[in-house]
Amino acid sequence: MMETHKDVSADGFVIVGEEICERIISRADAFGAVEAVFAAMARGDAYNFPVVREAIGHADALYGFKGGFDRSGLSLGVKAGGYWPGNMARGLTNHQSTVFLFDPDSGRLSALVGGNYLTAIRTAASSSVSIAHLARKDARVLGMVGAGHQSTFQLRAAVEQRAFDKVVAWNPHPDMLPRLGAVVGELGLEFEAVTQQELGAQADVVITITSAFEPLMMADWIKPGTHIACMGTDTKGKQEVDPALFARATVFADEIAQSITIGEAQHAVAQGLISEGDITAIGAVINGSHAGRTSAQEITLFDGTGVGLQDLAVASVAAKLAREQGLVTPVVLG
Numbered sequence: 001m002m003e004t005h006k007d008v009s010a011d012g013f014v015i016v017g018e019e020i021c022e023r024i025i026s027r028a029d030a031f032g033a034v035e036a037v038f039a040a041m042a043r044g045d046a047y048n049f050p051v052v053r054e055a056i057g058h059a060d061a062l063y064g065f066k067g068g069f070d071r072s073g074l075s076l077g078v079k080a081g082g083y084w085p086g087n088m089a090r091g092l093t094n095h096q097s098t099v100f101l102f103d104p105d106s107g108r109l110s111a112l113v114g115g116n117y118l119t120a121i122r123t124a125a126s127s128s129v130s131i132a133h134l135a136r137k138d139a140r141v142l143g144m145v146g147a148g149h150q151s152t153f154q155l156r157a158a159v160e161q162r163a164f165d166k167v168v169a170w171n172p173h174p175d176m177l178p179r180l181g182a183v184v185g186e187l188g189l190e191f192e193a194v195t196q197q198e199l200g201a202q203a204d205v206v207i208t209i210t211s212a213f214e215p216l217m218m219a220d221w222i223k224p225g226t227h228i229a230c231m232g233t234d235t236k237g238k239q240e241v242d243p244a245l246f247a248r249a250t251v252f253a254d255e256i257a258q259s260i261t262i263g264e265a266q267h268a269v270a271q272g273l274i275s276e277g278d279i280t281a282i283g284a285v286i287n288g289s290h291a292g293r294t295s296a297q298e299i300t301l302f303d304g305t306g307v308g309l310q311d312l313a314v315a316s317v318a319a320k321l322a323r324e325q326g327l328v329t330p331v332v333l334g
């Protein structure tokens with residue numbers, strides 16, 4: 001039987017700007033939305049449409065669409081946007097995106113939602129969901145590899161999942177570390193800038209969130225029992241960790257098809273170290289159909305490639321809250 005719901009688009013569509021998104025979507029909202037959509041993907045209730053990504057031959061820009069439909073959460077739509085390298089010089093963010101949501105019963109536009117803050121918070125929720133479901137309960141030291149824009153979002157979401165008392169960090173550009181250290185201090189945790197080897201030796205949970213094209217963490221540096229969330233690799237050619245780590249770890253991903261093509265697993269698969277069948281959708285752990293971590297010595301690795309359904313899930317929450325709180329006025333297209 002087709003599920004029905006109140007067609008909010010009947011009143012018109014709403015425009016939810018970046019500022020409203022920042023104000024109304026909490027980390028808990030993002031966590032819940034992302035966890036639910038990963039679970040729906042693993043059940044076969046939600047799927048991502050093929051991604052379109054084009055170098056448009058203008059302003060050096062990369063532009064594309066990430067769409068999907070979640071039959072259980074009833075989010076249908078597309079995130080349109082990309083990367084404009086010249087924006088920074090004009091005082092704008094290089095990454096620009098907008099989410100378009102449609103009513104799944106009528107096909108009418110229900111919301112336009114600014115996608116920049118959503119991207120940051122849904123990406124942070126992704127590694128956070130992986131920590132919640134895969135990290136050891138007694139994890140105390142968080143290792144951060146990366147100190148750019150996303151790093152503080154990943155950090156804030158991660159520390160809510162375990163009783164961390166210390167953050168160790170390394171970044172290819174050390175001058176960026178004090179900004180991350182300041183947020184760690186604000187959170188009341190100890191901070192130490194360390195070498196990559198030292199990071200692996202101390203950390204119980206590692207998050208990698210860089211734009212690297214070569215391994216920054218070698219397999220031997222990761223101690224038994226670690227959970228590592230690889231978040232930076234979202235394109236062919238990017239790489240953050242030694243492929244040999246995949247052979248030692250139990251591997252999970254947001255979406256397996258993306259993990260082996262544009263995610264961190266692309267290199268281990270290409271080198272024959274693992275195959276597609278060795279990767280489990282994190283949603284299976286959330287649904288209880290996979291046990292997840294089974295021992296304190298096991299290394300768990302989460303390949304978070306970033307899927308359109310995450311954006312749609314968080315955008316749906318933003319649109320719902322903005323309507324409920326009367327922060328937006330519906331516009332009728334006709």
Ligand code: NAD
Binds near residue numbers: 173209210307
């Ligand atoms: P940013 O530009 O603010 O920071 C870049 C980070 O990568 C910094 O730590 C920088 O020191 C490091 N870096 C830059 N060039 C490098 C190089 N050549 N080799 C190694 N490290 C390098 O970017 P951000 O917004 O923090 O995003 C970080 C990464 O995460 C990007 O690769 C981005 O595409 C990716 N990302 C992934 C998702 C996802 O869903 N998986 C979502 C958003 C961003």
